[in-house]
Amino acid sequence: MRVVLSSSAATRLEVARQFIRDAPSAAEVLVVGASRGAADDFVRELARERPATFGLYRLSLMQVAARLAAPLLAARRQTPATTLGIEAVAARAAYDAQHEQSLAYFAPVADAPGFPRALARTLEELALAGVHGSQVVGTGAMPDLAELLDRFDEQFDAVAAVDRARFLHTATEGASSPAGPYARCRLLFLDVAITNAAERDLVHALVRRSPAACAVLPVGDTATEAAFRPLAEIEYQEPRGNGLDRVRRYLFARETTPAGDPLACVELFSAPGEGREAVEMARRILREASGGVPFDRMAIALRAPQQYAGLLEHALQRAGIPAYFERGTRRPHPAGRAFLALIACVQENLSARRFAEYLSLGQVPRTEGREGQVGQVGLRGQGQEGREGQEGQVGLSADVYPTSQDEVFGTLAERADQQAQDDDEGEAAGPAPRAFRAPWKWERILAESRVINTADRWEARLAGLIRECELQQQELTRTEPESGRLKYLTQKTEDIGDLAAFALPIVRTLDSWPTTARWAEWLDLFAALAPRVLTKPARVLRVLADLEPMGEVGPVSLDEAARVLAVRLGTIEAEPKGRRYGCVFIGAPTHLRGRTFDVVFVPALAERMFPQRPREDPLLLDGDRRVLDAGLETQPDRAELEKLQLRLAVGAATRTLYVSFPTVETGEGRPRVPSLYALEIWRSMTGRVPGADELQRAAARASNATLAWPAPEAPDAAIDALEHDLSILRGLIEEPDARARGRARYMLQLNACLHRSVRERHMRARKSWSHYDGVVHVNGQSAPLLAAHRLGTRVYSLSALQRFATCPYQFLLGAIYRLRPPEDLEPLQRMDPLTKGSLFHAAQTEFYRRLQAEGLLPVTPDRLTHALDVLDAALAHVARDEHDRLAPAIERVWQDEMAAIRRDLRLWVDQIAHAGDGWVPMKFEWAFGLKGSPVDVGRDPDSRPDPVRIDNRFLLHGSIDLVEEHATRKTLRVTDHKTGRARVKDGFVIDGGKTLQPVLYSLALEAALGRTVEEGRLYYATTDGGFKSVAVKLDDAARRVGVEALEIIDRAIETGFLPPAPAEGGCTWCDFMPVCGSAVERKLRKKAPEPLADLDALRRRK
Known part of the structure; x- marks a missing residue:
């Protein structure tokens, strides 16, 4: 066997290629890469130089182990456990030990959420090092670890599963067979990392039966170097010492580095923040591409992907650079996080906050249609039995393979893994209709409903919110029938019904879950829920399948099950999409093993980012590790491993190396400093360690990026x-x-948008009026549209007409276009004003009707005591009825608000009892021109269904709170009750067009009943309004002023002159400020005043 050590990836790959070239033509070669992708890249490059290539197998070390172990595991009926399964077993071992009180050292922390994961990591490391429970002796944590390690092994024996260590031992057993897979292959180990004794034994077994073997290793990988040292003498191929080879040779070298100048092939730059650093990298990628370097010959080595992955993705998309994120880059997983939020919802007693978190992740599933779904499950849950019956039959599908992203399964389930990925991320051929119209609104509805928790409260509060919308509709219909909010409230009521139809069956299902269960039962419950609540449940089902071997373990609590699932469902390893060719490669430095690139970027060389601070294992400290003497990793090893990350990134570059760091931590607004690794790069180039200021100045000059202006100096x-x-x-x-x-x-x-914006600002600043200011004139197209909204053609309420005096454009937007402002949630400590106003008027009406039925109107001082009793009874009736319907979120808020209403109403009754003005109430909530049965909506039975024409020209509709008749003169008086502050002055008639009710309601009543109305008044019937009565005598002058106001408004609609011309201070409380902007009043002062003559005349009216 030959083992070659080099700091240059190009040198190592050349040695590997030569090994394959030297092999006999009929020989088969097994290329074992650090990853499958690296092995594939190597063989593809090799195939380019040969006419034909045969007999080259490409696998990672774990995939080789899977192919060797699979037949033996199948024969023994054992199942490999994934990382998630191992964590579940560790959690179970800790739970049993804690339950039996056999833990001493770990007892205070055994219930902590992170303990099972940390324990799984420690126990797995001990198992991979070949350490058994009997070998773990000592004081402190050692007895507890020995106990937990034995329980860990027993759990796997009980369920016929194998952890990673046993899996590798089984693979080693398979490799010892001369007839096993790849027994006759020559072996090439391509930058393979060997991190433990189990992997070392497998490699040794493979080498022993191979006819020839070769391994290439990066400098600094001391663990892998030690594993190969017994097999062959290690050759070290030293770099030549020029360019990048100089940096590689002297990086972290103990020997003295000869002096030199900064290298042209190494650029060190900085940027103010990680986002700007990502942009600067994109800029240099474009520069290199323009120089002829293909995108797929460039790589970015991320040591801190959690900070950089999203920023890089955004920056590269802006620059139009295709990117390939290698497997291993972890990202949030919406479906997994949504599922975890629902589990947390159960843990927190059906928390509405957690359910809203689930909704916010956009995972409400698509089904066949809204109408059928809503019909199946109504607000009170009709049809729930059918769903629960189906639910019991849903479980983990028989064809769901345990396809973890752990490379143990990289070979066993590649096909199932790809299928699951396609199902989870692929888009359907056509857009599927949603079951509900607007699930994106449900999160806000939940916040407004104040469900808080418990299944019963869910039903009560959603039904109460529907009732609250109905009350608000009634109040708006009474005061402003054409308001755009009426349509909104109708839609909102439907949305609440949709939310109830979707959420209440799920809430009932979650409420039925047990407190504890075996893992198999939990998995069935989870698997039944996932398709109901997730648009793309494939990944969640895959994770649940990983846990199937643990089915017999238990009982376990939901909290314990959630802790095991949390890490794997919250984030996932990003699945590479498509092939990496034609894309910039983005991955961790370890992903560069066995690969070379023309250009490599190494960002984040700042303190606490790269290098990352090495941390001891919290459960097995380094002192205890040295006592075990099993080759376990300690702090010096971790520090060397961190250095290896930089060596791998530098070693992969063949032409140019870019090194960068952020100078500002934008999240906290404080400066960052370059790390020692940035200084080490400079030292390896120049032979000296620069001062921190020198390095920062040099890096800043390279990019010249500033926070003040997010753009380069040169446009090119x-x-x-x-x-x-x-x-x-x-x-x-x-x-x-x-x-x-x-x-x-x-x-x-x-840029058409910019052109439109700049031109509009310019034209609105000119003196003359134009269409940029709004609707200021009519033409052939707008004339018939506006004609349909004239006061003689369309019916208006007085609340809508009053907007004209405040601002004609506000009138246009609110009354003609019927736009509505976005709705703000009321604080929990206050009732919605519309709801409160509706309750107040309902109590007043009920009070009057009860006294009228008893023949005790008007209220006089001698009837005051009885009147107050009737008032209390009327208010109690309204409060009791609406309390059951509204199901208030906080009882104390309801009680406080009702007490405030009662206080104001009692003071109001006292005021009218001592008025002594001879007026007798006769009609209450008398409406004209409003739809719906008067009795059904609480109006006076004699209400008129048709609108009224004023001066035989102008159509009006509305609702008069109180009509009174004078006891002697037999004339009528109109009263409009107000619950706010008194803002009108004594002696007003129409208050400049802002208060039309006293005059125009009186004219409407005269036109409808044919009787004389003597006066109209506003009565401020609350403490805020001071119980003030402001009356307007309906003489000829007042009648003429009221009609003139209607004529001015109608003329403005006819001529199409409805500009943004607010009264002084009119923009302060305007709902449409986002439409016009805040500078309307200032711009109005520059406009020509002549077209505003009618509006000014109206505003001057008393």
């Missing part, structure tokens, strides 16, 4: 159009106006 170096334009602007800012004028015009020609 930009990675996309955005950077190019910013770079142009960066230069123009410093130019004199005369030279800079017009040089950025091309941006307006190339």
